[in-house]
Amino acid sequence: MNFLNDLSLSQIVTRLAGYLIVVTIHGLTVAGLATFLGDRDPAQAGRLTINPIPHVSFPGLIAAILFQPSWMRPLALEPGVMRGGRLALVLVYAVGLAVILAVVPLLMPLRVWLSTLLTGTAAVSVLGVIDAAQRLGIWFVLLNALPLPALTGSLLLQAAYPASIDRIRRAELPAMLIFLVVLGTGWFENALSPLQLGLGRLLMN
Template sequence: MGFPNWVDLILSLPAVLWAITFHEYCHGYVAYRLGDDTALRSGRLTLNPLAHLDPIGALMLLIFRFGWAKPVPISTRNFSNPRRDLVLVSLAGAVGNLITAVVCALLVRIFPAIFLSNIALSRFILLMIMINVGLAVFNLLPIPPLDGSRILYVLLPPKAMNVYFYLERYGIFLILILVMLGVVQAVMAPVTMAIFRIML
């Protein structure tokens, strides 16, 4: 995956800010609806991107089309069904990104003439779809501390969970190593492109 040109970088900025902000907002909102107000009390139940921005994760998303934001804090003690509710909260961010991508794809299908006549707008919408799909797929990878690993928490036996909790402390370094080795790209590329083609 090559580096985007400067035009794509400029057009990607609002797409990246929306993708990471809405992703984390969805986590916090679903947690709140399930009885946990931790995100609300910590000022994270907001669509203000500054509340969710992780500089390294945003840069990764801007350049490589996958990245992360500051995780929204939750407390499973406030859930009535912690195992089920943790899965729902973990899935919420990816679902929010996929909803964004679907809405953008529908706009292209419903108003094709508008996008065909405006190259910049067309490119921006394509980047919105690509970035949101990429963020959704990336966060569902079962690598701590990504959302996919939290979904596995409720499925794994206690000993395996302890290993995951241990790995979470070094999760960012593990992700960066896997990115440098090309493992993340190899796993994500076919899934992301398949979803992208289906939507368009």
């Protein structure tokens, strides 16, 4: 696993910052929409906030820094109290990921404006964070689109199998550890790199 040697301090810092941006936007979107649909749990869990800390998954953070694909701290939603029931979970899933895809191109004007405003080390640092947030955002969507425990895609599992919601949630920690192992092999990135590059060109050009 020579990726540890390949990472510079600058890459670690920019990926860390980029991850915080992505999970904060995604976590707040998911929590906000679920609350709008009638679920009070996100507010009680402290997830209706722009503070990134409640949204951070420590294994997800490690994944973002080392491999780029990542996830946020899982948020337990209750379809039984949400308008639309199980369909509400599908809506939260779709909107949560769509917002991240929308943010990627929206960062381009900010990047252009800051490039004319900042100079030297400040410019390199800030533009590096924006670039990392864009790349990590695309990888975040590609991974979390999968209907697997611990990912945003687990909402699809919960919608399809409501009787198994508790089992799906109990599988979150083991799933995160498995994700780290799989990402460490490089298989996921290698398999989806063409799609990631294609989305990048589509959204950022």
